[in-house]
Amino acid sequence: MSTPWWRGVPPAVARVSCDGREHQLRWAAGELQAPGHPDLGSERILSALAGQRFACLDALDAWSAHADDLRALVLASRGPADPVTVRPDEPGPTGWTGRTGRAALATMQRRRAAVSAVMGGGAGASGEPRDDLATLLSLGGPMQARLTATVAASWRERLRNGAAPADAAAAEAARPALYAALYGRVVATLRAWTGRPDLRVALTMIGESAQPALVRDGDGIAVELPFGWVSDVWARGLGTCWDRFGLAAAPAGDGWALSAVGPDLGPPAPIRISAPRPPNSHSPAGLRPGIPPSS
Amino acid sequence: MAQSDAELYLRLTGERALLDPAAEDGQRDDSPLSTAAHALVAVGALTAGAAQAIVDDYGLALAYRGGEHAHFRHVRARRAAHRAAPAPAPALGPLRAVPCHRLIEQPWGQLFLSYVVLSDEVTVLHVTMRPASAPPGQRGVRAHRSRVSRVGGQGPRGAGSRVVGPGLPRQLTVSDDQGTTSTASFSGSGSDDEWRGRFEARPPLAPDAAWIEMLGERIGLPSAPSAGVQARVEPLPDAGLAHRYLWARLASLAEFHSPDAMETSIGALVAAGALAADDPAIGQVRAVAGGLFQGSGAASGANAALPEPWRSMLARRGRASGPQGLAVAGVTTPPLDGVTLALLAVRSTDEWFCADVETVPGLPHWHWPHASGVVDRPLLAWWAADDRGHHYLGRQGEWHADEDRSGGQVEFWPALDPAARMLDIMPTTMTARAVIRVPLEWGEDG
Numbered sequence: 071m072s073t074p075w076w077r078g079v080p081p082a083v084a085r086v087s088c089d090g091r092e093h094q095l096r097w098a099a100g101e102l103q104a105p106g107h108p109d110l111g112s113e114r115i116l117s118a119l120a121g122q123r124f125a126c127l128d129a130l131d132a133w134s135a136h137a138d139d140l141r142a143l144v145l146a147s148r149g150p151a152d153p154v155t156v157r158p159d160e161p162g163p164t165g166w167t168g169r170t171g172r173a174a175l176a177t178m179q180r181r182r183a184a185v186s187a188v189m190g191g192g193a194g195a196s197g198e199p200r201d202d203l204a205t206l207l208s209l210g211g212p213m214q215a216r217l218t219a220t221v222a223a224s225w226r227e228r229l230r231n232g233a234a235p236a237d238a239a240a241a242e243a244a245r246p247a248l249y250a251a252l253y254g255r256v257v258a259t260l261r262a263w264t265g266r267p268d269l270r271v272a273l274t275m276i277g278e279s280a281q282p283a284l285v286r287d288g289d290g291i292a293v294e295l296p297f298g299w300v301s302d303v304w305a306r307g308l309g310t311c312w313d314r315f316g317l318a319a320a321p322a323g324d325g326w327a328l329s330a331v332g333p334d335l336g337p338p339a340p341i342r343i344s345a346p347r348p349p350n351s352h353s354p355a356g357l358r359p360g361i362p363p364s365s
Numbered sequence: 366m367a368q369s370d371a372e373l374y375l376r377l378t379g380e381r382a383l384l385d386p387a388a389e390d391g392q393r394d395d396s397p398l399s400t401a402a403h404a405l406v407a408v409g410a411l412t413a414g415a416a417q418a419i420v421d422d423y424g425l426a427l428a429y430r431g432g433e434h435a436h437f438r439h440v441r442a443r444r445a446a447h448r449a450a451p452a453p454a455p456a457l458g459p460l461r462a463v464p465c466h467r468l469i470e471q472p473w474g475q476l477f478l479s480y481v482v483l484s485d486e487v488t489v490l491h492v493t494m495r496p497a498s499a500p501p502g503q504r505g506v507r508a509h510r511s512r513v514s515r516v517g518g519q520g521p522r523g524a525g526s527r528v529v530g531p532g533l534p535r536q537l538t539v540s541d542d543q544g545t546t547s548t549a550s551f552s553g554s555g556s557d558d559e560w561r562g563r564f565e566a567r568p569p570l571a572p573d574a575a576w577i578e579m580l581g582e583r584i585g586l587p588s589a590p591s592a593g594v595q596a597r598v599e600p601l602p603d604a605g606l607a608h609r610y611l612w613a614r615l616a617s618l619a620e621f622h623s624p625d626a627m628e629t630s631i632g633a634l635v636a637a638g639a640l641a642a643d644d645p646a647i648g649q650v651r652a653v654a655g656g657l658f659q660g661s662g663a664a665s666g667a668n669a670a671l672p673e674p675w676r677s678m679l680a681r682r683g684r685a686s687g688p689q690g691l692a693v694a695g696v697t698t699p700p701l702d703g704v705t706l707a708l709l710a711v712r713s714t715d716e717w718f719c720a721d722v723e724t725v726p727g728l729p730h731w732h733w734p735h736a737s738g739v740v741d742r743p744l745l746a747w748w749a750a751d752d753r754g755h756h757y758l759g760r761q762g763e764w765h766a767d768e769d770r771s772g773g774q775v776e777f778w779p780a781l782d783p784a785a786r787m788l789d790i791m792p793t794t795m796t797a798r799a800v801i802r803v804p805l806e807w808g809e810d811g
Contacts, residue, residue, distance in 0.1 A: 245373075
C-alpha cells in the first residue's frame, strides 16, 4: 500500500466566525473538518431548508471544490520567504476574538452576513463575484500550505503510471500549470538554500518514477524533479534539511529517508528523518531532521 | 509551437514575476507578464481567454503579495464590465469642423475660439481662455505642464455657477441662426495664465448653422468644407504576423519608454515559434529600439542603418522648428479594424504637433489602469508623414473616453518640418491603416 500523501504533514487549525460563534476548522490526515458541527449531515439539511449559511460548512464545501484547483498553486505561497496574506474584501472568517455584550453580538451578526456573502459567491465591494478560493487562502498560512499539498497530491496521482485515461489526459493538458507550480517552488527553495536570490535554475520535470538529480550548470543549477516533489518533499517542509536540498523522500520506519544534495552539489546522499514532532499549526510540516548525515 | 508551450512560457513568466516581485507589476501593459501574453495572443499562439486567465491569476497572486488585492479586484471587475457591455455600432456620425480663429474680449479676460465641430450629437467649441489678470507677456504662451490643472465637464450646473481659472467661465450660452439655444460646459486644462479645452453644448446647435452667437458676438461659419482633406483605409503590405506585431508593438511601446518590454515580446515570439531566433527583423527592431529608447541597443548615431519610417523620425528627434498654428480638417475615416476615427484639426508648435481626434468605439488611454493587462487589446500606432518625406510618431495625450466614444489629442514628435505643406495622419493597426491627408494651411491657434 502506498504512503498516504498527507503522512508527515501535521494537523492545522483555523478559526472562523460561524453562526455567531467562533468555530475551528481543523485539517488532519488529508481532510478538513468542522468539529463545531458534529452532525454535519443534519446541519446541511437544515441549512438547505432554512436557507441559512454556515461559514464552517461553506468552507468544507469550498475546500472540496478546490481540492484539485490549479489556481491554488498559482496564488499560494512558494515557501517561507513568500508569505501570502489574503484578506477578503469584507471581514472574513478569521480574526475576531474576545468581545462580549451587545456590541459583540452586532459585530458577529455583521461578520456572519459577510462570511455568508463570501462563501455564497455574492458580489463584493469590488463588484466582482466572490472567489471562495481567496477565502480559503485567507484561513492563514498553515491552511494555505495544506491546500497546496492537497491540490499537488491530487495531480500527482493523475501523473502516475496507471492513472485512468481521463486523469492522464487531464494531467497532460495541465502540464504547463504543473511545471510552473513545480518551477516556482523549486527555484524559491534553491535560492533560499544557496543564498543567491538571482540563482539561475534549469528545471526538467521528469516522470513520477524517474530518478531525480541536481548538478551544477555553469553558475547555476540544473535539476530534474517530478511534479510529485511538491507533495512529497516541499509540502512536508523537506525542501532543505541540514543544509541539504531534498530531492526525494520515502517513508522509513516512523520517519523518512530523504535523498539530498549537499552544498558542494555532489551526488545525493541519504538523510534519516525522525518521527513527526507534536502537531504544530504554524508549520506546514511536522518532520524534523533526526539523524545528522554521516558523510 | 503547441499552445501548451505558449502557456508554459507565459506561466513561467508569471512565476519569475513572483520570484522577483520588485521587477513586476503584473497589470501594467509593459510588465513582462502582460507583454508576453499580448504577443502570444497576437500571433495566435494562445487564445485570449486562456492568456487572460493566466495573466489575471498571476496578477492576483502579485496583488496578494503587494497588499493590493482590493485594487486588483476593482480593476479586474471594471475590465470585465467593459467586456460584458454590448459592442457599440462602429460608426461615427457626420461632423462639420469649421475654423473660426476668433478672439473675444470679455471683462474677465479673453476667449479665443479656434474652431467649432458641429454634429447631430454635440456641438464642440475648441477654445483658449486667458484671465484678465494674466500679464500681457504671458499671453500666447502655452501653460507650463507643472502648473497645469484640469477640470472635466460634469453636466449643466447653471451658467456662471463655477469657474475654471481665475474668473474664467465654466459654462456658456450659445445659439445659432436656426433658433437653437444651448448651454455649453467646459472641460480642459490650464494654469493661472491660460486654459485650453472645449465647451460642449448638448443639445447641439444645428449642424448646418450659418452662424453662432456666444458672449454677445456673432461668428459666421463658412459652409465650404476644408479643401484637400481626404481619408481612406488601406491594407498594410503583406508581412509575417510576427513581423507586423513586432513593428506595431515597437511603435506602441514608445508610450512606455520600455526597451525591456520589446525584449520580452521578442522572447515570447521566439519561444512560441512564431519568429526564428536568428530572424533579421529582430536585429532591426533592436536597433530601432536602441534609437527610440536611448541608452539601449544601437547607438543613436547609427540612424542611417535603420529602416523607415524610423530612420527619418529618429534623425530629426529634438528639433524645435515647427510652424505655429492650427489646420482644421473635420474628416471621418471608414472603419479601421472596427474603429472609426475623425480627425478634427492639427495643431503645431515649435517643439511638437498634435491631432485632435474622436473615435467610435471609445479607446482607453494607454495609461489608465483599467485598460492595462488586457491581453487582446488592439494595437493602434499613430504614425504621420509629411510631403517632405519625414515621419512622425504619436501617442495619446489629453484624452476622454467611455465605452462608446473617445477623443482628445494625439501628440506627435518630432516637430513638424516647417516646409511641409501636406500631412498624412496614419492610425495603424497590425493589418491596415487609415490615411488622413490634411493640407497644412495654418490659421491662428489662440
